[in-house]
Amino acid sequence: SDEPLDEAMCCPSLDTLKTWLPILSWLPRYKLKWLQMDLLAGATVGLTAVPQVLAYAEVAGLPLEYGLYSAFMGGFIYTLLGTSKDVTLGPTAIMSLLCFSVVGGQPHRAVLLSLLCGIIQALMALLRLGFLLDFISSPVIKGFTCAAAITIGFGQIKNILGLKDLPPQFFLEVYYTFKKIPEARIGDVILGLICLSLLVMLMLMKKTLDSEAVHSNSTFSRKLVWVVATMRNALVVIAASLVAFSWEAFGHDVFTITGKTVQGLPPFRPPPTWDNTTNGTIVPFGEIVEGFGDGLAVIPLMGLLESIAIAKAFASQNDYRIDVNQELLAIGVTNIMGSFVSGYPVTGSFGRTAVNSQTGVCTPAGGIVTSVIILLSLAFLMPAFYYIPKASLAAVIICAVAPMVDYTSVTKMWRIHSKLDILPFVVTFLMSFWQVQYGIIGGVAVSGALLLYSTARPKITVSDYGSLVMQFSSGLSFPATAYLSHMVHSNALRASPPRSLVLDCCHISTIDYSVISEFRDMIRQFKRHNVVLIFSNLQPSVLEILLKADLEDMKYTEDVEEALQQLESGNVLDD
Incomplete structure (x- = not known):
């Protein structure tokens, strides 16, 4: 082929030397036609x-x-x-x-x-x-x-x-x-x-x-x-x-x-x-x-x-x-x-x-x-x-x-993305006039804070089907435990009277030790209030971790509909 060596440059080499010296991948196949184009391009860029x-x-x-x-x-x-x-x-x-x-x-x-x-x-x-x-x-x-x-x-x-x-x-x-x-x-x-x-x-x-x-x-x-x-x-x-x-x-x-x-x-x-x-x-x-x-x-x-x-x-x-x-x-x-x-x-x-x-x-x-x-x-x-x-x-x-002054990016961020994306932009932009490196550091810090905030405050949707159903839009990790506890207590345990709850875990792919400890405490508190906490839609990897944790009185079902049926009938499985 007389085409430029795009393919040769993207194909992974089995030879370690070619990995560290990519020139060995394309130089043996070098063609006269490429030399003409490289000379033209190199001269143009040089000038x-x-x-x-x-x-x-x-x-x-x-x-x-x-x-x-x-x-x-x-x-x-x-x-x-x-x-x-x-x-x-x-x-x-x-x-x-x-x-x-x-x-x-x-x-x-x-x-x-x-x-x-x-x-x-x-x-x-x-x-x-x-x-x-x-x-x-x-x-x-x-x-x-x-x-x-x-x-x-x-x-x-x-x-x-x-x-x-x-x-x-x-x-x-x-x-x-x-x-x-x-x-x-x-x-x-x-x-x-x-x-x-x-x-x-x-x-x-x-x-x-x-x-x-x-x-x-x-x-x-x-x-x-x-x-x-x-x-x-x-x-x-x-x-x-x-x-x-x-x-x-x-x-x-x-x-x-x-x-x-x-x-x-x-x-x-x-x-x-x-x-x-x-x-x-x-x-x-x-x-x-x-x-x-x-x-x-x-x-x-x-x-x-x-x-x-x-x-x-x-x-x-x-x-x-x-x-x-x-x-x-x-x-x-x-x-x-x-x-x-x-x-x-x-x-x-x-x-x-x-x-x-x-x-x-x-x-x-x-x-x-x-x-x-x-x-x-x-x-x-x-x-x-x-x-x-x-x-x-x-x-x-x-x-x-x-x-480089791309003013349209601001309007796009405001219109398409989360409005919070404007904050690291503004902080970086303004601080860069003071010292450019401070602008980058400040912007990264604000972006990191927003990332941590979204981790600590995951979006939780609460629905009422006779019993409460709580669905998480993302995974759970230790920064979110306090917010999880607050949402569960305010919506279920502090209600008058306390209500049973189904946790829809379909979007949770990983959990850590802090979340498991919070689940253990929540199960104990639901039992004390004579209501039921049921986990549903658990992914196999998460279910395996919870079973290994040996959570006493943990109840789970394959889907939310099954959990609601059990709560409505009063026939809650001990599993």
Whole structure:
């Protein structure tokens, strides 16, 4: 078959080595046709990635070359270890913002953070802990991404306006941005608005096309429009740089430009385990790690969550499957190895992954082409980056994060789901403006509290058929024992006179020791009040547990109708 290796990538291998190195599953079947598509996709993503990662380094508060340092390792590592043909690893807006919030734009600490995050992620993969990501709910993710997009986007307004020395805290940044508007540089404002307009226009043009635009049966004009729209970031940044260079050549300081960047490939060396303060004091490893605080938990988890969500989305779209724990390993190893070339934490990029998929990539090998382009940029193009206007990079970032503000998700949650789903969204959204990691922690805490509340307060339906019938909508566990006791006492035992009760257990699949103890006490109290408690619709596994518990005077029937008949006739079985 000449189809991409979707099937080969989703079929489980019997060889342990192929499990740990997925490249061994698809490389022996590699075809020339796939090479052509991988080269095209890799080159397209590379030209998209270069201006993006330069802009994301700005978000992380790092010198621009650190964006490129962080972007090339993922292509090589993911080709060996990844299980998705579409995913591209590298700096993203959210990870850059998180990195800035933890290390405050200090390069040495950002590199060390990458090493530690990678170790945590790789250990999670080896211990098969991918299921922990299931505890971060969708409202928390939506709240965080919306707040992060607003924070990142507004943080670039200062570059559009040409303002400097604004505080990094969001609310202070908003205040001083508006306060300093009279100080805006007209050249930056005009160039920034033009870049924004061009990017939006090209983005809308691309939305009118689909992936068929790059296939052989498409017209040349459609292909050309698709290519131009796809590479819009690179084209706009190049055009803005030429404009800035022209003005600078004539001695006019009109735009705020990037300035000098370090040319050449980064040295391959272990990340620093210490740092210097501004006054020359050495900061030891332990103190640096202590300063990372909860960022050491938030950043690895968010990196994994972002990448795996992207991988699952494109796997579903293109009809193949991924291995979650193997994806964790690929991200972890990428961050570990990236720290040896001065990279900061990375994850899967939705925008670049979408470009990769739409261009028709067939295997993860497309990432190698992307990485080579980034390495060539580091080796030869860094002097040209001197003239990149900061306003153009700001426009790239704003257009990249704008789609993340998904306001429709709020109305959907309110209309379709439980109204309580809004609460973790709101908490995460608001707290993320204070500190992004606090927003995630707060949202997870609220989601956990709601989950515990639903466990402790299961829905119980009470019906009256002459005798009371009480049905549980979910399983019972120890947090629900107090609520169960309250419902039974208030509806049956405290009635005047006390009434017999049938417990419909059709939805109960598991019980624990606390629930069994509560059942024993309830049976004793019903007997004391001269009324009857009957269990019905017990699943075999639950019945077996109750029989082993040897509950004295326990009565049960196969269904509710039989229990009601026995209560009506007064002929209650002793079983």
